[in-house]
Amino acid sequence: MSKPIVAIVGRPNVGKSTLFNALAGERISIVKDTPGVTRDRIYADVTWLNHEFTMIDTGGIEPDSSDIILKQMREQAVIAMETADVIIFITDVRQGLVDADLQVATMLRKSKKPVVLAVNKVDDFKTQEIGIYEFYNLGIGEPHAISAEGKMGLGDLLDVVISHFPEGAGENEEDDNPKIAIVGKPNVGKSSIINKLLGTNRVIVSDIAGTTRDAIDTVIKRNGKDYTFIDTAGLRRKSKIKEELERYSIVRTVAAVERCDIAVVVIDAVEGITEQDAKIAGIAHDRGKGLIIAVNKWDAIEKDDKTQKKFSEKVKATLSFADYAEIIYISAATGQRLPKLFDTIEQVLESQNLRVQTGVLNEILTEAVAMQQPPSDKGRRLKVFYMTQVAVKPPTFVIFVNDKKLMHFSYQRYIENRIRDSFGFIGTAIHFIIREKQDKETV
Structure with a gap:
């Protein structure tokens, strides 16, 4: 919710x-x-x-x-x-x-x-x-x-x-469809993507109560399944002050991301990834939403066999905090690879809802600890006892250790990478809760 x-x-x-x-x-x-x-x-x-x-x-x-x-x-x-x-x-x-x-x-x-x-x-x-x-x-x-x-x-x-919060506050209860927010800087082609999807799919466009003229939720049917697209492209406010416009678009993005399951961050292939793109992706990451980076206007780029690889590396480097994000290359103008957007959305939805059995998780954990020894400080070494999954959307794991202070970010990242290697978790953040458990409780 x-x-x-x-x-x-x-x-x-x-x-x-x-x-x-x-x-x-x-x-x-x-x-x-x-x-x-x-x-x-x-x-x-x-x-x-x-x-x-x-x-x-x-x-x-x-x-x-x-x-x-x-x-x-x-x-x-x-x-x-x-x-x-x-x-x-x-x-x-x-x-x-x-x-x-x-x-x-x-x-x-x-x-x-x-x-x-x-x-x-x-x-x-x-x-x-x-x-x-x-x-x-x-x-x-x-x-x-x-x-x-x-x-x-x-x-x-x-x-x-x-x-004053409504019951089920903040949630649109009109439908149970997957909610996809199309977000990004002004003029990167957000509305063109929606329009192209509309042109090729049977669709109902509806104003949801409480939203304004420029925030229209669009329901698009594909392969018998409905998807609700939250469009922030209506932002067309005239402002001479760039910071004011940027602030406005960030506020609108926060509101859209708050309601979505997956954020599709649209970036301009010609301009390349910018700090503002990273800020927008950071909002989705911060909130544990699914994250897809859609590189639009890819048809306008002169390419050789290494162009896409180099571009992906630049995106991953700029979004190092969310290197799990899926990257797709599209053209809203020609419709190139737009069907792949739905396939990717389905993959991310599956990852967000994936549950891993505790037994299987702990096999991975035991192997990870054996391969890379946990950190120590002043003679006291981190002991990792066990791990269990407690939630989905985003997948959330509790790790029990002897001392929370010894669980360095880098070691937590190492465990996260081992879990991703084993189970994928494509396009979704993974959250960890570190809990202390006394040595004497373990046999």
Whole structure:
């Protein structure tokens, strides 16, 4: 089930990023410490009372002109209204109610999305009570007093936020079809791929409730099976500021990836793989989704017998954190190899749902440990006792060891590679949970 999305909207300097960081804690990077992927404080996973959700900070550049500030707040509100299940509208008790707050509140009211009003920088409820109640004038419900910096009132705020989550939050229950998100930078050919698939397949195009004019889920039937394609190609917002456009597209990508089973990251063969492509792939990897890299416009490349191999090596190097991703070479313009996209999707779906028996897993583990001795530190050596699979989508394994601190990333990666060698797990992330078990419990 995909997680609900909560967006934070508000004027510059009211404490959006302070609130974001207070709620997100340390979990604020797209892929932690991964070479080649820019850390970006746009979204984070938050858990509150057994509810998990994805929080998005819509904020961006902070210009001086009040006209530009209002324009940007409207942009933020649009992003929030399009992508979020719940919106936190943050205001500042010290600055009081200003015109920009009123105008954005009007937009948010019309959106019919649940809006939770947070009044920030409240250090003393009694002395600031009148200032807090002034925000009732926004007409979007009760103001919730918080101090993002002092981390006060956040629990009460989150209680209200999660009360708005729909049952089965964030999940489209209209169908059980595999959900495939077509993601990538603007103008790499995402919409062309969808259109080509539409042209060659009998299809129903439907607007799913709650999505906007530019986020259409397309159901495509192939070999008697329905697939739901989530298209982010509707992003056509005019912006003179590149960072703003990039931020907008990343937010839209997060929303699409959150709902999908498999992300197809479309890259431009002529341009080659870029840092922005790595960032987008990092979102899917971070969320344990299936990952396919579709190299579009391959027909436009002059080729010899080594071209594809060299290109694949470059992609694998740039996406070293997700070297399990499947790479396919296509042309949306000519339809070249597009049927292979479905074959690859099927392979990845199978990998995501693959379960391996504990006995077989531990044979692989025993052999792996025998071939490469576990690491040691200050005379104490890692002992790996056994491993079992506890979940699918993504395949998740618990490894029991004597000391978690001795399980270095490189050794975990070695075990992952042995598992992949044995069982494939094509195009899917594998997650590991390391648990400690005392030596004396083992015989």
